[in-house]
Structure formats: structure tokens, C-alpha cells
Amino acid sequence: MERRASSMEILLFTATLVAAASCSSSQAAGSKSSFDDNFSIMWSEDHFKTSEDGQIWYLSLDNDTEAFESGCGFQTKQRYRFGWFSMKLKLVGGDSAGVVTAYYMCTENGAGPERDELDFEFLGNRSGQPYLIQTNVYKNGTGGREMRHMLCFFVDKVPVRVYKNADYANNFFPNEKPMYLFSSIWNADDWATRGGLEKTNWKNAPFVSSYKEFNVEGCQWEDPYPACVSTTTKNWWDQYEAWHLSDDQKMDFAWIQRNLVIYDYCKDTERYPKLPEECSLSPWE
Ligand SMILES: *[C@@H]1O[C@H](CO)[C@@H](O)[C@H](O)[C@H]1NC(C)=O
Ligand SMILES: *[C@@H]1O[C@H](CO)[C@@H](O)[C@H](O)[C@H]1NC(C)=O
Ligand SMILES: *[C@@H]1O[C@H](CO)[C@@H](O)[C@H](O)[C@H]1NC(C)=O
Ligand SMILES: *[C@@H]1O[C@H](CO)[C@@H](O)[C@H](O)[C@H]1NC(C)=O
Numbered sequence: 001m002e003r004r005a006s007s008m009e010i011l012l013f014t015a016t017l018v019a020a021a022s023c024s025s026s027q028a029a030g031s032k033s034s035f036d037d038n039f040s041i042m043w044s045e046d047h048f049k050t051s052e053d054g055q056i057w058y059l060s061l062d063n064d065t066e067a068f069e070s071g072c073g074f075q076t077k078q079r080y081r082f083g084w085f086s087m088k089l090k091l092v093g094g095d096s097a098g099v100v101t102a103y104y105m106c107t108e109n110g111a112g113p114e115r116d117e118l119d120f121e122f123l124g125n126r127s128g129q130p131y132l133i134q135t136n137v138y139k140n141g142t143g144g145r146e147m148r149h150m151l152c153f154f155v156d157k158v159p160v161r162v163y164k165n166a167d168y169a170n171n172f173f174p175n176e177k178p179m180y181l182f183s184s185i186w187n188a189d190d191w192a193t194r195g196g197l198e199k200t201n202w203k204n205a206p207f208v209s210s211y212k213e214f215n216v217e218g219c220q221w222e223d224p225y226p227a228c229v230s231t232t233t234k235n236w237w238d239q240y241e242a243w244h245l246s247d248d249q250k251m252d253f254a255w256i257q258r259n260l261v262i263y264d265y266c267k268d269t270e271r272y273p274k275l276p277e278e279c280s281l282s283p284w285e
Contacts, residue, residue, distance in 0.1 A: 083218015
């Protein structure tokens with residue numbers, strides 16, 4: 001544990017998922033709630049821990065051969081449509097090759113054939129080598145919209161990816177179904193680091209990622225007819241600013257595109273001889 005806490009390579013930043021593919025200022029709710037108010041454990045209860053005051057949550061991964069699946073994950077009890085979702089993640093420090101720390105939203109608790117999903121996956125690396133962040137989008141069970149960025153440094157609220165809602169039929173934008181928010185840690189050394197060449201070094205286990213300051217400024221789903229199903233002008237996510245980047249954000253976004261993108265499915269014509277339709281949409285309008 002001490003080894004991890006003192007590591008210089010630990011990255012601390014706010015990972016932000018914006019379901020409406022937009023950015024806006026968010027006001028922190030600031031209320032201290034306990035884990036059980038808003039979350040439940042998905043698997044491996046014994047690989048989950050909180051700090052004494054309950055405000056920091058730890059997920060750990062080891063190769064406990066007794067466990068059906070090592071690693072751990074938690075999810076929100078509520079589902080949401082539209083909004084600003086944020087949490088501070090502290091990734092595994094030091095040699096984290098093979099380990100994936102995920103922060104994602106999904107309409108289901110599982111890989112169902114009709115799920116919509118938005119992924120942020122942090123791919124670990126050997127000591128001193130950069131983490132990568134892989135993002136992806138699923139609509140009705142179909143994904144394949146990966147981008148990968150280097151994660152050299154991070155500034156809160158810098159948009160790394162803009163994914164446009166073009167608002168037409170068959171638009172590949174996951175906006176119809178409410179989603180849970182998930183966090184998890186797992187072993188993916190068959191693909192995560194240098195394409196699976198770098199294996200997880202279990203001598204360094206347990207691998208621990210931590211989480212705090214979960215915040216949602218969004219539309220919580222309520223059956224049968226949620227308040228947020230139609231557009232009003234009452235909520236911040238219905239305002240122009242929520243659907244567009246500011247000039248500063250555009251500059252930051254352009255810088256990220258130039259300097260940190262290492263994979264973009266929209267440029268991968270070997271994989272997609274005919275590029276998916278959304279690739280031709282401008283992120284700016
Ligand atoms: C968290 O749980 C509390 C208590 O059930 C609830 O009032 C609140 O709306 C929940 N927060 C979110 C962001 O879902
Ligand atoms: C962890 O798992 C690997 C692969 O299954 C095995 O070779 C290794 O001995 C295990 N290590 C420990 C500490 O259990
Ligand atoms: C979603 O996927 C399911 C299963 O593949 C399919 O039957 C259904 O028609 C799809 N729905 C839409 C709206 O495309
Ligand atoms: C890990 O580091 C290597 C060497 O710098 C780099 O090529 C790779 O993209 C990094 N990240 C992952 C997840 O493989």
C-alpha cells in the first residue's frame with residue numbers, strides 16, 4: 001500500500017463524461033453522501049473498501065484464483081439521461097501494465113445485445129510509460145467507435161472528444177435510453193498494453209484505483225415518464241451553452257487533437273473502407 005501511495009506516477013484528474021456530448025459549467029452539489037446512497041457493488045464485494053470517513057472508495061485487482069473474476073466494480077443505483085457526470089479517479093501507480101480502470105455509462109448491467117454505452121477506459125502501462133485513455137460509443141449493441149489519446153497530463157474540463165448528436169434517424173448517438181454509471185478495475189493483459197505484449201505483473205498486486213467526489217448534474221430517470229424526456233428551456237442541458245463548446249474549449253480540444261490522439265476510428269480506412277456516417281460531422285456546429 002505504501003508503495004502505491006508514494007508513487008510519483010499516480011495520475012490524478014477529473015474524468016468527465018458528458019452524455020449530451022457537450023460541455024458546460026457545473027456547480028458542485030457538495031453534499032456528502034455515503035457510497036450506499038447512490039451505488040452498489042457489481043462483483044467482488046471483498047475487493048472494495050472505503051476510507052474511514054467513507055468519502056474515498058478503493059477497488060482492487062489481484063490474482064485471487066478463488067475468485068471467478070478478479071477485479072471489482074460498482075454502479076449507480078439510478079439511471080440518467082443527459083447531464084454532467086464527474087468523479088475524481090486515482091489510477092494505479094507504478095507498473096500498471098495490463099490493468100484497465102474503467103469509467104463508463106451503460107444502459108444495462110452487462111454486455112447485452114441492445115445496450116447503449118459510453119466508455120472511458122484507462123489502459124495501464126509499465127512504470128514511466130504513459131497511460132492511454134480509450135473512449136468508445138455503443139448504440140443498440142454496436143460499438144467500434146474507439147479513439148485513443150495519450151494521457152501525459154490533464155486539466156479538468158478539457159474536452160478530449162466531441163461526439164455529435166446530429167438528430168436524424170439512424171444517427172449513431174446513444175441518447176434514447178437512460179444509463180447507469182459504472183467504475184471498475186480488471187485485468188486485460190490480452191489487449192490493453194502495447195496490444196497485449198505487456199502482461200500484468202502479479203508480483204505488484206493488489207492493483208488499487210480510487211474514486212471520490214462523484215457528482216451528477218443531470219436528469220435522473222424516473223419511470224414511467226421522466227421529467228427530462230422532452231426539451232424544455234428550464235434545465236441547463238437544454239440551453240445553448242450546454243450544446244456547444246466555448247472558444248477556450250475549442251482551442252483546448254484542437255490542441256488535444258493535434259498532440260495527443262494516437263488512434264481515431266474515423267481515420268482508419270483499413271478497418272472502415274466506408275467510414276461511419278458520423279465521421280463527416282463537424283464537432284463545432
Ligand atoms: C444519491 O442518493 C440520495 C439518497 O437516496 C438521493 O437523494 C440523490 O438524488 C442521489 N444522487 C444522485 C446523484 O443520484
Ligand atoms: C498469478 O497468476 C499467474 C497466472 O495464472 C500465476 O502464474 C501466478 O503464479 C499467480 N501468482 C500468484 C501470486 O498467485
Ligand atoms: C436493436 O438491436 C436489436 C437486436 O440486434 C434489433 O432487433 C433491433 O431492431 C435494434 N433496434 C433498433 C432501434 O435499431
Ligand atoms: C505504453 O508505453 C508504450 C511505450 O512508450 C507505448 O507505445 C504505449 O502506447 C503505451 N500505452 C499502452 C496502453 O500500450
